[in-house]
Amino acid sequence: MADKQKIIICPAAELPPGENKLVDLDGVQIAVFNVAGKLHAIRNECPHMGAPMLYGKVCGTMLPSNPHQYQYGCDNEIIRCPWHGWEFEMESGRSIYDRTKGSRLQTFEVHCEQESIVLYKKIPTVKG
């Protein structure tokens, strides 16, 4: 099992609901979002064309439905790429168009601990 590196991003007060923040972690950009009190951290790079996900719209989507009937759902659970509009589940990073085989957005573990936003980055175990 991989170890985790704990990284303190900022005081919690600097990332209130509705805001986001860009973090550079050893050259890897991570976009951290506070969506109505729930924290998400995703790679700031769409797996499709590399668009900066920080600018993505956090939203819901139209659920699969019968022809010519719309049903909105998953409010605040989706982020859409600011370029081509691909939809990803913020929690899992999975594509909405194909949850099993579609492109996947890299996600990171993020929490609020003792008034700080804390990110956990996996450290690959070195075999030897």
Next chain:
Amino acid sequence: MSISPLTNQLNADDPHKSNKQTVIDCDVHPHVPSLDVLCPYMDETWQSRVGIGKFKPKVAKDGNIPADQFRVPTTRYQHSNGALRKDAYPPNGGPPASDPEYLAKHWLEPNHIANAILLGGNVLGLSAFHDPDLASAFGSAYNDWLYHEWVLKDPRYKLALVIAPQDPQQAVKEIERMGRKPGVVGIMMNNMNIPFGKRHFYPIYEIAEQYGLPVIVHPGAEAAGVYAPDQSVGPASYYIEWHSSFSLIVQRQIMSLVLEGVFERFPNLHFVFAEYGFTWLPNLMWRLDKNWKALRDEVPWVKRYPSEYIKEHISLTTQPIDEPKRPRDLIDMIQMVGADDMLMFSSDYPHWDNDNPQRIFSIFPPEMKRKILYENAKQVYKL
């Protein structure tokens, strides 16, 4: 005109004729010897509206066609070499493909064709006419004529009922009247200026699905009349320009069918696009799949890749087959999108641009050839 001895000799000596694969020809165009053959199938009201039988107008001595006889809209473009095969005139003097016995001898038998799907040669532009009642009545009489004079006389002929989609209610009645007769295998519904995914057509799709009849679309209405779509950017100037643009129209129709959710609403509905080509499939499938990844929330009823609906619900006939400089590119293209289950051989007899089933697939892998020449059509038309 008698059967050309040269043609017979060519057929007999053709080295490719050693191919004995049984064939289903998905696009053969019978023609009426004259409109008067429709008289037994129309009452006097409609005979007078069409201008046949005792209502037939006198033709002026200079050969001018009088305006007081009904004409199905047809292409406005002239073919510099004639649009019908010169070798297809039957010995009785009628127009090509007007004699079922001669057509069988001239085309079916030398090419091992077990079944020919009849798409009425005189009614390809019926959907472009502006009076839905006259179009419907003419179509019904034409169906009766084909059924009695071709299908009942030779079971190798199978009928695609022509309908006038201008009036879906009358079209449904026509399908109810004829659709369950043995030998009726499909519904020919040609283009209008309403995309096929729109709700206008749903009564037709409902009964087509219920009766298990595929909807067949064939060029003929395009740019022929008030109801037919033009070629995307405006009218073509030339026959070659018009003829080459069919592939644009079919792509637009498939987009409409898939994105409006027609195949979600009618999960057993099947479409056949005859003579619209197929080498545009990679572009259509790839573009739709790509856009769907980005824009699926606008059409959430499209629950799978658009290309999956296309593969399951649409068949395409092969003629006029594209002829790339490297013939094998065609095989690569078919394999690229997995189209070998979608393609069905068609000749387009007696039209000028017909394909010879003994020749065009000579380099195809045997399994692919068997599917295209026979198996796929057998399944689609339940033969």
